[in-house]
Amino acid sequence: MNAEIIAVGSELLLGQIINSNAKFLSEQLAEVGVNVYFHTVVGDNPDRLKEAIETAESRAQLIVFTGGLGPTKDDLTKETIARHLGTSLEKDEDALLYIKDYFKRAQREMTPNNEKQALVLKGAKVLKNEQGMAPGMFYAQSSINYMLLPGPPSEMIPMYKNYGRPAIERALGRKETIASRVLRFFGIGEAELETELMDLIEAQSNPTVAPLASDGEVTIRLTAKHESRESAEKLLDQSEEEILKRVRPYFYGYDDTTLMEETSKALKEKNLTIACAESLTGGMFEAQLTSISGAGGILKGGIVCYSPEVKKKLLDVSRNTIAIHGTVSKPCAEELAENVREKFDSDIGISFTGAAGPGPHEGKDEGTIWIGIARKDRETKTYLLNLAGTRNGNRARTVKYGCHFLLKELKNEQE
Amino acid sequence: MNAEIIAVGSELLLGQIINSNAKFLSEQLAEVGVNVYFHTVVGDNPDRLKEAIETAESRAQLIVFTGGLGPTKDDLTKETIARHLGTSLEKDEDALLYIKDYFKRAQREMTPNNEKQALVLKGAKVLKNEQGMAPGMFYAQSSINYMLLPGPPSEMIPMYKNYGRPAIERALGRKETIASRVLRFFGIGEAELETELMDLIEAQSNPTVAPLASDGEVTIRLTAKHESRESAEKLLDQSEEEILKRVRPYFYGYDDTTLMEETSKALKEKNLTIACAESLTGGMFEAQLTSISGAGGILKGGIVCYSPEVKKKLLDVSRNTIAIHGTVSKPCAEELAENVREKFDSDIGISFTGAAGPGPHEGKDEGTIWIGIARKDRETKTYLLNLAGTRNGNRARTVKYGCHFLLKELKNEQE
Incomplete structure (x- = not known):
């Protein structure tokens, strides 16, 4: 069974919203083994929607529509499909009751155009909308399956998971x-x-x-x-x-893990704490680490040392190191990592110092970056990067390399 | 002129990535008055891509392609278009030089498949890729315009803005x-x-x-x-x-400005420096500030004080404050802002402390957040937020409020 996803809505063609429904449904359909060969987006226009339906019918056995089931004049997905397939719309009493109840619960007056939402394709299996008003539909004709889902993801996703996917699996009669x-x-x-x-x-x-x-x-x-x-x-x-x-x-x-998540997990497992000295990354490493709940047990804290004075005054980098080697150097990365570890009394100290760009910094080419990793009673390690991205691309990449080297450090220890 | 946007890439049909390019381009095309009537997504398959091109040619005068210009075997957009239009691909020497230089700067070995990226449609106007390797193209045949753009948004967006949009405006010859x-x-x-x-x-x-x-x-x-x-x-x-x-x-x-950009600009204009004490934001405020080039003149630095001990030890918050009021409090925000300002010898000190969630922190409801702003010889100001988002939504919103209050502070001073 091949599928095509048709999103209906002029707001998509105007770029006001992004077609996140197509991403979600594609992932879901891949999981049940349905090949998706095309996505189409079409506006609230019956002629162009009809054209999209005909094109899809020529190449797919399952057509999934999102959007255009609402109460306004613009919403015309089911009307267009009914006309195209030569069938009619009929009131679904359950859906109507649900819509009336919805307004009652929200303590709002129900305007007459809302009744339109209870109309479904005659003979379709109705897919219940537990998060909104417009019901979905699953309808088969001439060996093509049509699934109609609402546009708002908050309604579409639970409807698909609870009623849409089972309907597809039944249609597939799949053993595999x-x-x-x-x-x-x-x-x-x-x-x-x-x-x-x-x-x-x-x-x-x-x-x-x-x-x-x-x-x-x-x-x-x-x-x-x-x-x-x-x-x-x-x-x-x-x-x-x-x-x-x-x-x-x-x-x-x-799957969906990230380098920072794995780093956080590895530190937690080994019960190790970390402190950070961030120059070019400006706090990005710590901001990412603290975006994961439970960072309190891992991150002692850190110093954003954007200027050489802060490196000297608050992180005790020696005057000599800065005078001879500059801040973009192996010795500076070493001292930053060691001193931040001591200051915050953590198991690990990590430092980032370099030229993010644009242009060189202290005579070092843009993209020249040093990372230092200090541990108690062990030799401090440093890593040199030569990156070729934009300023912020280089900074983001530097944070990823920080995780990469930390993960290596923690894995090696295991072996 | 009607347009259709064709995104090429099986990863889109598998739901691995979202078609954000179509959103961006739709917005941009609406701005120059070009109607977009369809988006199509098709996989890395030459037959189906050809089918999509033919359908688009029947209803659009401008077809914008994104993706499929890279070095791997999967990348076949320009090859398929060339075959379909009966034209050939030829090496663009400028693009090739740029690709070679890209590898040199990154100190990586250039594998032969990367040369393929320098091939362009014969007779096409080449659109320069300033953020990556594969060049874009603008090509006209039989009164249809074909624009080929790379898939990664970081490359596509600047290419479109700098070279794509001007090419379309020229093609439109628009008076209005x-x-x-x-x-x-x-x-x-x-x-x-x-x-x-x-x-x-x-x-x-x-x-x-x-x-x-x-x-x-x-x-x-x-x-x-x-x-x-x-x-x-x-x-x-x-x-x-x-x-x-x-x-x-x-x-x-x-337009595209951000609260942080305006904050950075305002600080620069007034020649003021800042230092930050970040608890729940974990470095996010500083990471954003340093994402803007030239932050060196504004940001002295800061301390990520995720734990109460760091607040006491490195930022001298009084034992009493923490014992009586806790870290999620007005006095703690005040002391953090004042002390970080003094420690880094900056004009302004800003602090963020609160319960990001999930769940309460020190008995304070999730979303309860204090921001402090300290100035030399002025009264320190504090602001209380009650946010209702997710953990990371609350953290991001807190950073925005920090900018908002700083901007107010700096504007009031002017008046």
Whole structure:
């Protein structure tokens, strides 16, 4: 079964809102093994909507509509579909009762145009709207399935999960299970990763192997089909093992996790505290770490040391280091990491100092960045980065590298 | 001229990423008066892409493609278009030089598949990519215009603004000028603003008046058409004046500016320095301030004081204050702001302390947040917020309020 998602709404074509429904539904349909080959967005215009429906009918067996089920004159999805399919709309009494009750609960007067929301395609299975008023529909004609969902994600998502997905699964009569898994990598480019895994990518069938790059990270999505969940997961395990044999040093986690989440988890597990000296990152590392609930147990605190004076005065970087090596240097990164660790009495101290750009800083090229990691009674480590992005791209990348090196540090210790 | 936007990428159809490019481009095209009637998303498949192109050609005179210009085997947008239009691809020497230089700066080995990125449609106007490697293109054939843009928004947006939009304006040969202006507000809800301006919104024609809310801010987009740029701008001026007469206290800037950018500008203009004590915001205020180039002259630095001990030890908050009032209190916000100002020897000290959530903190309800602003030889001011968002929503909103109160402080001083 191939699917097409048609979002109806002029506000999408004006760029006033983003089509997040298509993302959600695509993910959901991939999970049940339905291929989505096209998304279409069309405005509140019956002729163009009809055109979009006809195009979709020529290439899909499931057409999922979002939007255009509301009470106003603009809302014309079900009217257009009914006319196109030569069927009629009829009042759904349950939906009408629910709408009336909705107004009563909200203590608002029900205007007559709201009754229109209770009209459904004759013979359609009604999908209940538990978060709003307009019901959804699932309707089949000439071996094509039409699913109509409301536009607001807060209504669409629960409706799809509770009633839409089961309706699709019934229509599929599927025995097969689909399982998928995302592997996340950092510190390796997409082209390099692809080169390492070329034979696996070319030979892929089940599971499929799909690399994707974004924000300096690369992910690989593995998707397997099999009779049982268990055997599909086993296929994923085998494929993952084969991949990690080659590129394990860059692997950091699964699915929706982030480098910072993994860092936070690793620190928590080892019961280690951290303090930070942030120059070019200006607090970004700590802001990200504290965006995860429970950071109180990990982060002692930190100093944003944007100026050389603060580095000297509040973080005791020696006058000599700054005079001889400058602030963008290995010795400065070392002293910052060591001194912030001592000042905050934490297990780990991490420092970031460098030239974010635009332009060079203290004679060092933009993108030249040092990271320091200090531990009690161990040798302090430093890492040099040469980044080629924009100012803020470089800063964000620096924070990711900080997590990457911290994770390595904590993993090595285990082995 | 009608336009269609075609996004190319299987990752969109799998729901791995959202089509934010279509939103941006739709907004931009509306601004130059081009109607967008359809968005289409298609995967990395040459046959289906060809089908999408043919459908678009039947109903649009401008087809804007995003994605599929990269180095990997999946990237096939320009190849498919070239084959479909019966033209060829040729190496663009400038683009190739730029790509080679990009790898050199990043000190990475250039793999051969990266050369493919320098291929462009023969006869196309090349659109420079200043943030990445793959160049864009503008190409006309049989009175249809094809614009090819890269997929990553960080590359696509500046390319469109600097080279894409001018190319479209040239192609339009438009006599009428369209001018638009966005007014930005903070501290007032959308419904409240709409009520204040209802008569203006209802009577709108030229300029049009479109309010929109997002992330706790409200914007009003004014769009005017007239023969000359000058007269269109004059229409905008009149409309702006009328609006600000009513809601000026909430107005903070124009177009794409942010509260932090305006704060940074105001501090720079007055030649004032700042230091920050960040508890619940965990460095977010400083990270945002330093995301703007030139922060070195404004931000002395700051302390992330996530724990009560750091507040006492590094920021000298009195034992009494913490014992009696707790850290989520007016006195704590006062002492933090005053002491961080003194410690970093800055003109202004700002502090953030509160319960971000989830759940209460020290017996204070989640969303209870204090902001302190200290100045030399003046009385320290404090502000209490009661926010109702998620943990990270509350933290982001707190940073915005910090800017809002700082801007008020600096403006009042002027008057």
